[in-house]
Amino acid sequence: MLDHCSISHKGGIVLWSRSFTPEASHIASSAASPVNSLIREALIESRTTGEKYEKDGFAVKWTFVNDLELIFVVAYQRILQLTYVDELLAALKSLFVKLFQPFLTTFVASLHAGSTAKASIADAVTSWNFATAFNGWDKYFDTLLKTLEDKAAQERKSRLRAPIRSQPANESSPPSDDQSTEPSQSEDAAQDEQQIARNVQALKARLRGRGGRRGGRPSMRSVDSGSGRDSVNNSECVTPKRKAAKKTGRKWGDEAPTEADMDVLNYSMEKSDMSDFNPSKDVQSLVDKASMGSRNKEGLYEVKDWEFEINNTVAEALKTTEVKPASTTSGSLGALGSLFSRLTGSKVLTEQDLKPVLDAMKQHLMKKNVAMEIADKVCEGVGESLVGKKVGGFQSTNGAVRMALSTSITRILTPKTSTDLLLSIRTKLSSPLTSTQQRNPYSMTFVGVNGVGKSTNLSKVCFWLIQNGLRVLIAACDTFRSGAVEQLRVHVRNLSVLGVDGATDSKGRVELFERGYGKDAAGIAREAISYARDNDFDVVLIDTAGRMQDNEPLMRALAKLVTVNNPDKIIFVGEALVGNEAVDQLKKFDRALRDFSSGTGTGKERGIDGMLVTKWDTVDDKVGAALSMTYVTGQPILFVGCGQTYTDLRQLRVANVVQAILSD
Template sequence: MLDLFTIFSKGGIVLWYFQSTAQIFTPSVNALIKSVILQERTGNQSFEHENLRLQYKLDNEFDLVFVVAYQKILQLSYVDKFLNDIHLEFRDRFKNDLQKSSWFSNYEFSKPYQRTLTLAEQWGKSQAKIPKQMRTFDESFKSKKTVASMIERKDDNKDSKKQNKKKKGTNVADEGQPKTQEVPKVPDSPKAAPFLNGELNEDTMLANRMKLVQKMATGPKKKADKQKSPKPEKVGKKPRVWELSGTNKDVANLERTKDKPEESREYVAADTTIIGQMKGGIRDLEVESDSEEDEESDEPEVQQYKPQTPKKSGGVFSMFKSLVGNKSLKEEDMQPVLEKLKDHLIAKNVATDIAQKLCDSICVKLEGKVLGTFESVSSTVKATLTDALVQILSPKRRVDILRDAIEAKKQKKPYVMAFCGVNGVGKSTNLAKICFWLIENNFRVLIAACDTFRAGAVEQLRTHMRHLNALHPPEKHSNLTMVQLYEKGYGKDAAGIAMEAINYARDAHFDIVLIDTAGRMQDNEPLMRALAKLIKVNEPDLVLFVGEALVGNEAVDQLVKFNQALADYSSSTNPHIIDGIVLTKFDTIDDKVGAAISMTYITGQPIVFVGTGQTYTDLKSLNAKAVVHALMK
């Protein structure tokens, strides 16, 4: 059943392995190491790669990894028990060698492996539920019915009535006594008696008829009409009057159409002080935490013969300062620390699911680790989480746009970047910031206005184009502008406009094409299909998702559904999904920087740019250590 079982150290030394097939498992194990162990995603203890399912167990005391691989179509219930048993068997057998770190690759472990596997398989068979078999006709209730049992008798009806009375709450004491009917009392006077021998007499019947005739003659009593208040007259909808909204006389000064003469236009002078500030690479982001909590010190305690009262610390983990030991960590020891840690991460805007997965991963990574004499549980968990967060935010691959643009320029083709995201996150604004950074590095940029849905989207880009060209006017001996807008108006196919813009950029020798797309919610299927079509048809070099730093759980939902839509609607075996993230409005969140963790954790893609303001120079690159420092405050 098992295709592969291997034991290796976290340093990469294979201690022992067993392989039952000729299949090559190296890519799958490498994918497990790269995508799970190094990226701090060890909470699930299961990983799927191609047609294989890999289950693993970490030994944090000796830094070992136990991995089992089998076909994912199989449902093996004994794998978890097998991993636990084989882990204990290997530790007990080679504990002395592992403590001395005298690792070698010729462990005699074949017989214990086969014995442990056989016991685990037998346990799995015993635990498997046997499917319930159908009853035969002779065993069924229907076969016991006879003709005699289907005949109804009076005694059976009485018994059933008694049972019904019991259900309705009748007294049990009164059940045996027959219930007598109430007979109306007959008065002494025969004239006044309405009943005579159980029947109405003639006088009573005549009186009843007279009453009925009188009632029909008078008719039903009319209810007193209530005085209803008169309905208010319908008032038409009044237009809203805004304060300082102006009058018709101000229309001439507010007119900004193309047909207006150039002489009447008034432009604000360009701020030339920002020219030259964005040359070279993007500067790192600096995050300052406003928290007044002090970091706890990791210094050892003073000598035992001179005890001192512990100082009160306001840090997040100060309540666990006293947990010091020289023993291996257990899950119950870390649970209070991890609960406090999860609440702290959620308060810093990390999505709830991501915070839980991070805590589970830290628990798996630290379980069984032996603490030193002066190491506390809180400081160990905090240091491990800090390293994990830095590892998550550190990009697995470097996105160097300047280098890639120069390489594309050598091949005489433009470097294409597409921006996507939900409504109102700042796609056009941050596109203009990136455009300013590119022209500062002497790249000619063509902006493709593919937002053909939102009113004013093309005009917004045209305004940015004018401002950028005012900051970087063409040289005297050349009439080539640094920024140009390619637009075809509204209501057109965005994918077709992007294709035409790329072809135009190739012919006009533009270096970079920036494609601005319409904002769309992640649940809008027609617009998501249109976005997938644009990316599939034009194959941009870089697809950037623009998201807000203000959101927490919503960021996870947006990214997951955008990626899923791009994969589903592209109808391709190798779809082009999101390559990087632009995190906007970072200047509005203080030290609640958890959205960066959520977005990077869920996609595994790097945060390429961070928007920190409303000017062209407010563009930074993510500094992982600074963000984690603010997050852990």
């Protein structure tokens, strides 16, 4: 177990530290601490060589990032002989710089910009808020440390098992036919199951080989013990073949199947009493406790924020350190940072200076799944903000270009309208009415192309609304796809047993409104909203059929549904996997809805009000679809779907998306 870990600037500023025991915390803060002794004797006085220092029973290891003037230090009790410390230091260096390089670059540049080094360092201690700047680092560190500790524990176990597994098989002479080929009880106790299986196979192989040797004594066994084949020397004892069971033929008559025949083939569990459904058995598979959100001060249930895949980021850092364990300069800057190394010296930037850097930046964005058209415009905006800017030295140039890119992406992703759906719902439900008016429920229509996961993610949104105490009616307006109504029926059945806290019964909080297949979707939605109004439902979620953006008749039908029912929100459901296709889908969906809805004579045109991006867990840091979709519509991403349970819904924070896009 570690005792102390810290990240410091060479000037003496501690950026981050962690002590794992009270004793270690006291030792780290004292003048005689091994870390302070390391700085004094090893780093300042150069009285030790290598990258390991021992003092008062402690072992201290360290590594540098010279271009950013950082020191990474790990201290532990020397008697423990921790084998993963070197890998931990290398991964810490790679991960920390990868996550916070823009801030670190600006910070180091500010130190060198001061009048004196001592004065600038003193000012930095008071002016820079490192706790805020490195917010979230503790989670990455904990994940990294746990990964390496688990890996070391597995290696120790494998070393302990190695002597047992490496015991040679019994090489005694082959037993005679009347000898037992089974291992003794003492051998069972000494060897594991895998070794016993190998021994048995070896004995069987020797028996088969001995029986087949030319000139050997013929065997009188009816069946060879190793192969299961009949002996050639005892043909009269051949076991007769077992007669196969006769397959019952299916009846393929010309008559239509009866209701009883159809009931036999019905596995949809659509019976209203749900007699075959066991809630206590199946509830655990419907929610993921680790993905559950939390309640705020007002008691409202909020879904979790999406965080830039801590486990994947840590794994990537470990993978990088395995390939390049000694990487310092180039490894700390990363691929994106190396783009800016072309801009050096103190000068005023011109378009010619920026062109190769912006071209490489465009390729980086496209690798992150940003549509080519959007990547072009983003890089164009970054170039316009930098042309004519005077920069000096590599560090300030690097920071300036990265900061400009970060600012541009942040500006695009920042929502222009509110993303608080609960606030919109509560505002409508609490608005005053006249004595003759009847309150309409809040309605949301989910639209999108085929197969993106509209019904599944509609159900996740429904679970979130139920958690906040709202009554929800789901309108099955996909009257075209076979099984669409049954799919929603299963979701409603599941949601009805989850309840407000994911465990208690919530029957009555959610219902399904359906009229079967082949009906007019706009009419079904109108009836559903009327039913919800008469039965005190708070929200209506309208599921629509998937359609391609180029199919004009289907887009006209969708525009009719929107025009007739005027939903409060039109939510486009798209995939995180698409790149250039996302731009085409969104443009044509939004344009078709606006054109066809305004052409109905009402004079109102309706476009997309927000987006829900599905399959977010399949793209790691390639989250460029979020940038493309937001750029095209100017509308916010309300949620992202990232799993198969009802709790696998996340909110996007702009800072997390920017971090993922800028990561190497």
